[in-house]
Amino acid sequence: MTSNPLVPDYELEDTIELTTAEQVKAISDPLRTSILQLLHERAATVTELAAAVKRPKSTVAHHVNVLADAGLLRVVRTRRVRAIEERYYGRAARMFYYGLGRSTGLVDFNDFEVAARESVGAYDAGQLRSFIRHARIPDERVAEFWKQVQELIHDFDKLPRSGDTTYGFTVGVYPVNDYPTLPPRADETS
Known part of the structure; x- marks a missing residue:
């Protein structure tokens, strides 16, 4: 573990363009979006993600697999816990996009x-x-x-007005109540 203050705590691409229907479908589910958002902070196991979103591990594991199959998540490290190898998942990129520009x-x-x-x-x-x-x-x-x-x-x-189409631009920053958060890392609680 490094002392780098940047998040998340694993290497990832800056951007990945979504180029398949499978990727767009994978990212369009609200639970999968929550999982991706949580992984902006740090890598996490299915158990940690399930605790954060208050859903069964089997449900979260299914959604993690959908994201991984679409190339949006990957295993970024593993840890041996008793006889089981625990997988930590991370995003493939900080930002996924289509039609940017x-x-x-x-x-x-x-x-x-x-x-x-x-x-x-x-x-x-x-x-x-x-x-x-x-x-x-x-x-x-x-x-x-x-x-x-x-x-x-x-x-x-201040942009000069021209062209045939009017575009909408919306921004906002707002507090979100009851947004899922990951529990502390296992190595931080001991």
Whole structure:
């Protein structure tokens, strides 16, 4: 284990483009999305993931296998526990994407209801580009991050208007109650 403060605690690619229907289907399930989000923090076993999402190990193991078969998760290390080899899973990349590189425009950043309604047509046409990320961070870091977001919003607002299509651009940072978290590592509790 290194003393590197970067998360997660294993090597991974920066981005991977989703190029198959299997990958898109794998990433579209809410439980699998939660598993991927948890693994942004550190590698985890099926047992740890099951505890975090409060689901049976067999259910979580199934979803981990779907993600691994799609190339989105991999075993990043193992540990011998009695007669069993425990697998620690990690993401294949920090970010998975498809269709990256499209331009976006501005919608009032506090009006997610409008953005959700406006984006239905783009979603149906396969043109919606979005990401959601979760991170346990202190309030001071949220404030610093939001200042950067505001600069981006102002930069976007200053773009010369041209082209035939209006685009929506929505951002937000918000606390999430009852989001699953991994239990402490086994080596941290002893």
